[in-house]
Amino acid sequence: AQSVTQPDIHITVSEGASLELRCNYSYGATPYLFWYVQSPGQGLQLLLKYFSGDTLVQGIKGFEAEFKRSQSSFNLRKPSVHWSDAAEYFCAVVISGSARQLTFGSGTQLTVLP
């Protein structure tokens, strides 16, 4: 069955430090890949997506992610974290299908220390 794994439940970084959030997926083919961010009381906001082409994708708020087919991974990175980046981050995939529904990982909660 298809699945998305985010191995880190909670990550704490200092403001200004770099960040990497891990995501692995389990599918036979390369799915469409996404990262979403959710702040308390807010809906989900799309940070970036990968469909095909260049495996390094740039998103909003200074985030980027790299697709590695050999590792079935799509890790999210940011070179310098800001306090406002504290939130929950979800990796998600879409596979071919009539509904093209999103399948989400369980999320990584990011805490930013001053």
Place this chain on the structure above:
Amino acid sequence: ETGVTQSPTHLIKTRGQQVTLRCSSQSGHNTVSWYQQALGQGPQFIFQYYREEENGRGNFPPRFSGLQFPNYSSELNVNALELDDSALYLCASSPRTSDYNEQFFGPGTRLTVL
């Protein structure tokens, strides 16, 4: 341009009751998807509506049902509420084309079942 809106924001029900949640899609979007997000978990796909018909369903029992109206707004109905139905319910709208389109999420309805 108005984004996706959901009502009510919060709702408290007791076990066995029925509930209706509402979603207004973003202008120009004809597809609506519903997700359930339990505390500490990623959202799970409930179902999707396109042109007023169900267009895909996740692993949810029949007591979860929905409607889509000619203006593309949507309702999620849950009968015989159970304690485990307590969650954040997210609605997402998207345009429908031949390829995958970004889903735009509303802020959600927080349902508490006592």
